[in-house]
Amino acid sequence: MTINCKGKLIDLKIPKVMGILNVTPNSFYDGGLHHSLDKIEQQTEKMLNEGADIIDVGAYSTQPNASFVSQEEELGRIIPVVSHLVKKFPDIILSVDTFRAEVAKQTIDLGAAIINDVSAGFLDDQMMAVAGAMNVPYIMMHMKGTPQNMQQFTDYEDVMHDMILYFSERMATARKHGIIDVIIDPGFGFSKTLDQNYEVLNKLDLLQNLDVSVLSALSRKSMIYKFFENTPQEALNGTSVLNTISLMKGANLLRVHDVKEAVECVKLYKKTYEN
Template identity: 60%
Template sequence: MTLNCKGKLIDLTVPKVMGILNITPDSFYDGGQHKNENAVLKHVELMLHQGATFIDVGAYSSRPNADHVSEAHELKRILPIVNLILKEFPEVLLSIDTFRSQVAKQCIAAGAALVNDISAGKLDHNMLQTIADLHVPYIMMHMKGTPQTMQQQTNYDDIIKDMLFYFSERIAAARQLGIVDIIVDPGFGFAKTLEQNYELLNKLEHFKMIDKPVLVGVSRKSMIYKTLETSAKESLNGTSVLNTIALQKNASILRVHDVKEAMECIKLVESLNA
């Protein structure tokens, strides 16, 4: 499988790493860490040096019960950072973590390469058409409700079947508009209980039938630190364990806070498959 990012073909035969750059003050793990331009550039440089193929920039925290942020404020946060990063690292493949079509449109116009939408187009009905017009890769995640309501929406008849139906419907809608490069994200922690997250990881190989690259984002999430009775700060080892399992179950992209360790997981799993 390949992705066309700004005319560059990214081969996903060997899994890739997406490094997380949160510029929100209230992200669950690294909120408020990147407060100035120097801190942002240093972090991006480190992630690229450690092997990240993509850098995912988000200006709207999607953690459970996060504060709502207006579109104008999201743009005010994210556009200067996109411009800053691309000025310093013009070849970087920036992913824009947003569910708003106008934010996606303006960031892609500024030079970003792909869009990462937690709602798969369900929170902004202009998103799919915008992606089709922009001709960029699109990450569609599974979630019910909004970040503010999702934890009350964890009822499923059969979580895997329900999610496969969800993705088949969203992919069909995207294809109808001419969107070619689609990545699916099962959305660990989004409208899912702790037990459902582990059921999802245990059955991740079922998503092969969608025939699209699968992105997994479990980095330092509560499914790790609640199980281990620890904290997000102490969840790196647990993250590496779950990333390894995800790779063995067909994950093509790991979205992580810790790039070096994720790259090591990929290298070791690839050695098993050599």
Template identity: 55%
Template sequence: MMLQCRGQLLDLSTPKVMGILNLTPDSFYDGGKWQHREQVIAQVQQMLEDGATFIDIGGYSSRPNASPVAEEEERQRVVPIIESLVDYFPEILISIDTFRSSVAEAAVHAGACMVNDISAGLLDAQMLPTVARLKVPYIMMHMRGTPQTMTTLTDYENIVTDMQYYFSERIAAARALQINDVLIDPGFGFAKTLEQNYEVLQRLELFHFHKVPLLVGVSRKSMIYKILQSTPQEALNGTTVLHTVALQKGAHILRVHDVKEAVECIQLLQQFR
């Protein structure tokens, strides 16, 4: 499995790690933590040194019931930081985490090389045409509704089957616009109950049906800390356990808060195999 990104051809037969950089005051784990340019550069440098292949930058919290953010505010949160990071780390591969086409376009012009969209283009009709014009890889996630409504939209006839239809339709829409590099993300925690999250994880290998790279984001999520009756801050060990399961089921990219531990997980499983 190969991925073309910023002139590089990346071989995903060895899984890669995407480090999370939330430039939001209200993200569920690290909200408000990275407010100054020097802090951001230091954090990104550490993630890159720890082995991150991608850095995923977002300016709109997508946790359940998060407050909406104005489009211009989201743009102002991410674009200057992307510009600074590209200046400081010229080879960096930045993913912009947004469902808004205008933010995606501004971020790519600033130096991002991938778009990570929680809505797979369903919250902005211009997203797919914009990505097609920008000619960058596109991560499409499974979600219903919006971050404000998704917890009420968990009624599925068969969740995995419904998700397969969803991805088939969204991939076809992307291919029709000649978006070549498409990745899928099952969207753990998005419009899914605790039990549904684990059902999707248990059957994760079925998503290889689409023959595109599979990204998994479970890092420190409530599907871990609610089971363990703990907190996001205490969920690193549980995250590593679920990363191991996801890798064994063929995940190509892990989207994580803790890069070093995820890289070690990949290294040990590669040796085991």
């Protein structure tokens, strides 16, 4: 449960918080908010001060039906951000949210420490080779299809059985490429109906049988705001509830927009179960 990030060991037996930093114009909750390096720096500093252990920066929105972004455009968005943040915050642990090997390689070269791949290597057959060669932790998510068509692939006989087989195969492939530190993400909202998302959350503890760390990314997602028939802006309380359930079901890492509230979830969880 310990991952090596640029020589710094992070023990995920104690749950950690990953702050989301979207540098996209169209992300479902905060798209366009962080449109300059000054704004990006302010948001990053805020999340670090609130207790974020990792900052996850992404330049390609993967929400359902998201627009295609070329590799050149993704690199143009993310390279200046990573370069700026590692200089401004020398001790920062940056995760890069990308499914492209070249984007991962260039950002790791600049000082990022983790690859967060929504496709688990399926959208770029060089991704796992890059992760293994660069000796960085690799987050692999469960998804079928692409961000553009994933919601067409929600037909499962047993969603958790399918997910466990998926991760077993992907983890074996990762090991063949020399990837040491693997984290799995069940992919809430990706290739799943609302009811399937809650089934996965209910059975999240089954993923512990794979003997790797689990990331839970529920922050302000449609499984919350569509259930309540409101908006992402009104989904913070629901996010905190589901983050707490995730921790109780064995999640090691929470990926969130609202770091302060997630850190409080972790602290209350630890206080409750420390004895």
